[in-house]
Amino acid sequence: MSIITVDNLSKNFRRAKIKAVQDVSFTVEQGEVFGLIGPNGAGKTTIMACLLALIKPSSGLIKIEGKSPFDFDVKPLIGFLPERPCYNRWMNIHQFLTYHHMLSGRSSQDREKDIKKALEEVELDIDPTKRRVKELSRGMLQRIGLAQAIIGNPKIVFLDEPTSGMDPLGFIMIRKMLLRFKEQGITAIVNSHHLLEVEKVCDRIAFIRGGKIEQLASMDSFALQGQEVTLSWLPVAGKSSDELSVLLQQIAKEKNCTIIESNLESAKVSSPNKEQLAFFIQELIKNELMVYEAKSERRELVDLFLNKGENK
C-alpha cells in the first residue's frame, strides 16, 4: 500500500499569479526513496510544502498513511530538512536538538541517547553545548538540520536539497543515511539538484518542470533507457582505421548498438540496454579486439534534465 498518495495536486499563488503546481499525481511506497528533480522554480519545493501542510493546495488530494497532511496524527510521522537552513540561531546545538526532540513528542528518557545518536549519524563531532547554531558553517548547519529531521524517529523524511553546502564527505554521509533509511523501511522524499546523488540512492524519480510531472519512472528503467560506454582496447596490428570502423559498425548493427565515435584504440558506444552492450563487447573480443576498459558515462538523468530543457 502507498504511504503517500498525491492526486491531481495544483497550487496557485494568487498574488504572484503563478501556477506553481499543476495536476501533479504520484504515489510513494513505504521504504522507498523517491526523488523530485527539475530545474529551479519547477515547483518541487511547493509540492513538498503541500505534503508537509505548510501551504494549502488550490485543488487535489494528498494522503499520508490515508490521512490528510493537516491531520495532527500525521505530524509525528514526519521529519523535514528545509532547503533554507532557517533555524533558531540563538540556541546551542544541544538546545536545538532538545527542542525538536521534545516537539516531536519523544520520551525525555531517550533524549540524550537520541541526540548523541543523531549527531553520530550526521558525523558531527563537536561538543553540542559549546557551539551556537548561528556560529555554524553552511555545511554544519545542513548536518544539524539533518539531525533534527531524524531525531523524532520519523517514518517519512522530507529532504529538500540535502546536499546543499555539503563537502564530498557530506555527500557520502547522506548517501549512507538514505541507504540506512531503505534498510529500516523509512520512506524518504528527496528534492535535489545533485543528479548523480539522486541516481545512486533513489528508487524512483519524478522529473518536474513548470509545475508538472514530465516523467515518472524507476531508476532501473532509466538505466535501461540508454547506456553510453567508452570502450578501450589494446592496439590492433594489421587493421587500418577504415577497416576497424567498418568492423565496429557491422558488430554494432548486429547487436543493436550505435557507434557514436571511434578511433584505432577506443570507441564510444550507445546501447539500448546492458545485455546488448555485453553482447557487443563479447563480439569485439571474438574479433580479437583486446578490450581492457569500459567506462560507463551514466548520463541518464543529466540527459533527461538537458533534453527536457531543449524540448521546451
Add this chain to the structure above:
Amino acid sequence: MMKPTLLNKTLIRFNLWEKVRAWRVGIPVLLFVGLPSYMMLISVIDSTEPEAAARNVWHIFDNATIYFLLAYLFISDGLLTGRLTGEPETLNLLFTRPVTRTCYVFSKFFCGFVGSFSVLLISIALTLGIATMIGITENPVDLQFVLSIAFNCLIFAAFYVFLHTMPSLLGLILYLFFSGCQTIGDIMSIGYSASAPTFFKYVKDAILFFNYWFGDVFPSTVDFSLIATSFYACTELIVVYLSNLSLFLFLAIFTLSLREFSYGAD
C-alpha cells in the same frame, strides 16, 4: 499516540526558561526585576518628602510600555537574534511538528503572561522590601493592585501575540497604526480651533474617525481598584478589555491559520 493540546510544554520551557538563561534576555529581565526597588531606594533617600517620592515610584507599574516590553521579551526572539521581529522563518519547521497553530498562539500567550507577571511580582516584592527597610509605611500593594498587574499582563501578552503572528512588516505597521490611533486623538483634541481653515478640520475629522474606531485597540493599563469600587461605571472599560483580549487571541489564531509557510507566501 499524541493528542492535540492547548499548551505546548516545549514552547513554554524554551520561552520561559531557556531564553531567560541567555544574557540578552536575562539582563533585561533582571533590570525589570531590580529597577523599581533601586528607584525606590534612590528617590526616597534623595527626597525631602519620602512618602510622596515612594508613591511616584509605585506608578511605574501603571506604565503600558513596561507591560509591552515584558511581553516582547517572553514572546519574541527579537533580543536574542538582534532582529526586531525575531525569527519568523523558523515557523515553517515548527509547524511540521505536532504543534497546532492554536496551541502555538496559546503557548506564546501563556509565556507572555506568566513571564511578565512573575517578573513584576518579584519586582513588587523587592520594592516592597526596600520600602519597608527605609521606613516607608504607606504602599499601594494589595489584592487589587496585584490583580491590576495581572490583567495588564494578560492584555499586553494577548496584544503582542496578535502582532507576533502577523507577517513581520504587517505586525510592525499594525503596532504603529494602533498606537498612532490612540495617541493622535489626545494631540488633536488639544489643538481644536473653531477658526481653523476647513481643510484642517477635515483632516482632523478623518484622524478623529480613526481615533474613535481604533483608539481603544492599543491596550491601556487597567486600574482594578476603579472596577472594584464602581463596576457599573466601568462597564465600557470592562467590555473593551474583554473584547480586545478575545479579539487579539482570535485574530492571532485566525491569521496564523491563514498564513502559508513557503517562498513569498506572505
